[in-house]
Amino acid sequence: MKGLFTQGVAVLFSESPSLAQLRALLDDYEIISENPLGTSQWQMESASFRIACLPEVNGVCLMDVVPRAWPDHLGNSEREPALHSAWALGHFGPFAATGSLSRAIEHAHRWPHAAQLAPQHNAFVRMRISYALGSVSEGVALLPPDYDPLPELEWLIALARHITRHQRAVAYFNPNGEVLLSPEGLQKVLDDAALGEAPPLDAMINVRLAHLEGWQLVDTIGLAQLDFLDQEIVCPDQISSSEELSAFLYDAAYHMVTTETPIITDNSTIGPGGTEWVAEARVASLREPVRTILHWTETEGPYEPEHFVMPALEPYDQAAADAAAANQPYSAFEDPATWEAVPTPTLNASTGSQHSASMTGGRINGWLWVCLIVLLAGMGWLAWRYPSIGFSPPPASSRQTPWDEAAANVLGEWQPSADLDAKAQAAPLGGYHTLVGEGKAGSGFIMRYGTAQIFCGVTTLHQFDGRTPAGLDGPVGLKVLLDTVNVLKLNDVQVQQVTDVSRPFECLDYDPSFTLRPGDDLLVSTADGESVKGKMADSLLVVDQFTSVPGHSQEFTIKLASSFDSKGLAGTPVIKVSTGKVVGVLRSGDATKKLVVFQTLSLGSLPNPAKP
Numbered sequence: 001m002k003g004l005f006t007q008g009v010a011v012l013f014s015e016s017p018s019l020a021q022l023r024a025l026l027d028d029y030e031i032i033s034e035n036p037l038g039t040s041q042w043q044m045e046s047a048s049f050r051i052a053c054l055p056e057v058n059g060v061c062l063m064d065v066v067p068r069a070w071p072d073h074l075g076n077s078e079r080e081p082a083l084h085s086a087w088a089l090g091h092f093g094p095f096a097a098t099g100s101l102s103r104a105i106e107h108a109h110r111w112p113h114a115a116q117l118a119p120q121h122n123a124f125v126r127m128r129i130s131y132a133l134g135s136v137s138e139g140v141a142l143l144p145p146d147y148d149p150l151p152e153l154e155w156l157i158a159l160a161r162h163i164t165r166h167q168r169a170v171a172y173f174n175p176n177g178e179v180l181l182s183p184e185g186l187q188k189v190l191d192d193a194a195l196g197e198a199p200p201l202d203a204m205i206n207v208r209l210a211h212l213e214g215w216q217l218v219d220t221i222g223l224a225q226l227d228f229l230d231q232e233i234v235c236p237d238q239i240s241s242s243e244e245l246s247a248f249l250y251d252a253a254y255h256m257v258t259t260e261t262p263i264i265t266d267n268s269t270i271g272p273g274g275t276e277w278v279a280e281a282r283v284a285s286l287r288e289p290v291r292t293i294l295h296w297t298e299t300e301g302p303y304e305p306e307h308f309v310m311p312a313l314e315p316y317d318q319a320a321a322d323a324a325a326a327n328q329p330y331s332a333f334e335d336p337a338t339w340e341a342v343p344t345p346t347l348n349a350s351t352g353s354q355h356s357a358s359m360t361g362g363r364i365n366g367w368l369w370v371c372l373i374v375l376l377a378g379m380g381w382l383a384w385r386y387p388s389i390g391f392s393p394p395p396a397s398s399r400q401t402p403w404d405e406a407a408a409n410v411l412g413e414w415q416p417s418a419d420l421d422a423k424a425q426a427a428p429l430g431g432y433h434t435l436v437g438e439g440k441a442g443s444g445f446i447m448r449y450g451t452a453q454i455f456c457g458v459t460t461l462h463q464f465d466g467r468t469p470a471g472l473d474g475p476v477g478l479k480v481l482l483d484t485v486n487v488l489k490l491n492d493v494q495v496q497q498v499t500d501v502s503r504p505f506e507c508l509d510y511d512p513s514f515t516l517r518p519g520d521d522l523l524v525s526t527a528d529g530e531s532v533k534g535k536m537a538d539s540l541l542v543v544d545q546f547t548s549v550p551g552h553s554q555e556f557t558i559k560l561a562s563s564f565d566s567k568g569l570a571g572t573p574v575i576k577v578s579t580g581k582v583v584g585v586l587r588s589g590d591a592t593k594k595l596v597v598f599q600t601l602s603l604g605s606l607p608n609p610a611k612p
Helices: 019-023 081-088 100-106 114-120 149-163 183-195 242-259 318-325 380-385 402-413 418-423
Strands: 007-013 031-035 047-052 060-066 123-130 169-174 179-181 206-212 215-221 230-236 268-270 276-282 293-298 338-340 345-347 354-356 363-368 424-426 435-437 443-449 455-460 471-473 479-490 493-501 505-510 521-525 531-536 555-560 573-576 581-590 595-600
Touching: 007 149, 019 047, 019 060, 060 149, 081 581, 100 114, 100 169, 100 179, 114 169, 123 149, 149 169, 149 183, 169 183, 179 183, 206 242, 215 242, 230 242, 402 479, 418 424, 418 493, 443 581, 455 581, 521 555
Parallel strands: 230 293, 424 505, 443 505, 505 581
Antiparallel strands: 007 123, 007 169, 031 047, 047 060, 060 123, 169 179, 206 215, 215 230, 268 276, 276 293, 338 363, 345 354, 435 443, 435 471, 443 455, 455 493, 471 479, 479 493, 521 531, 521 573, 531 555, 555 595, 573 581, 581 595
């Protein structure tokens, strides 16, 4: 997600270039400062330049030379805390994910020799843009007014092109879009874009193909850099070609980027096969990296397999809400428009090779963009269920995911305890004492699950090396025993029912239904019963509001009002001030920047919860 850094790309090198060699390639740029020694942590900053980028709004490009191969695993917060924290804060790109380079090599459609040459790199030059370097504090915006990501990313790619002119440059690498190009390939992409007066999308995003159980899955990766949802489309192998599917997604991406108009749930158009396809924003993609996705479904096509169907994302749309309040129709597209013909990447069904079609100019007949938003009070995104728009989705039971089923099994085994309820005391806001695990292996806390007499211990998996602790220790001899059989696991978080305690204890409240917005006041608990105040940082979600959906957690950044030593505190609770309830679990942080990263505690509701 975007926070301290809004964009980031890299150039892979066979050997480390010197700062003097890089300076010789930067005659067209203003170098503000040079730091030849870097910092004590290469993960954050090695020998570097700071280059002016939109200086009128405090924009800076931090360019550094890292004398080692790209760390594709991105670190473990216990074994490699500096690497993991740097990744969480966006130092390797705001949307970089584990395995991004490996996947970029696999899908390097424009570079046949990527698999042979890219792994041989031994260094990389990293470039990332920030508007808050040296000034991250409460009240300082991480983004400038009227922020526009497209010219920003175009500027950064042009800068990377200058760096690829170094004789030891191996490849241009965009980890956020998982794009890998040879230096010559990057130049061709830029030349083609300039000729067609189009943005260089092939240096920003990738289009990928996979075959799954007789179905083709094509998706885009990288549109989050431009503040849009990535897209995916699935189709039986025999219905449409992969070339047609990839061209459809690429043209849709081009439409969003050039018109600055997002495609949202219930928008539909004529697509592959000449049939109608409808879009639905979903909380999770079918392919890694897992991310919020715009999923296309053929209106009259075959139902997708059950395990392909992810829960829909409930959008927060202020314009739609205002229109509904005024009883006025609302469309995200004020004027229906067709999509421009563009150089379209296509995927060969057997090899996955990508080619660029020639510029055709004009408009594509039949690609009429129709807005089908149906505003029905109380139904929101569920409006697409109605047959009036000609689309009947699979029955609700088929929308269950493997996580839903596993969670239901665990939650069904948890039993209320009147004895624990009698010993429980509500912790004062901002005054909770974080607990420690067996052998002080990690931090954790106790929460009351909803309104039931069920109490849970919450810890992180990484602090216990993937193990499930049998207990937690608290102040004044508090011993907490935990159920190690029925465990609810979500990404790095594990939740266990408390089975016994040695004395009365404090607990926090938790409600699985919560929302978060940038600017929300949050508290991070510490080990001594204190807490640090902060605000949820701008995340540039496509929707302005995050709504917790069971099984689909996200990571967000908190801008702290003051610094504190977060070492060893992964697993401590994050509390929303307005409700006084837990919304997340601390993952990592950078005390010097007053930034910490937390994972939302997006769990399911209890079946037939017992009232105290």
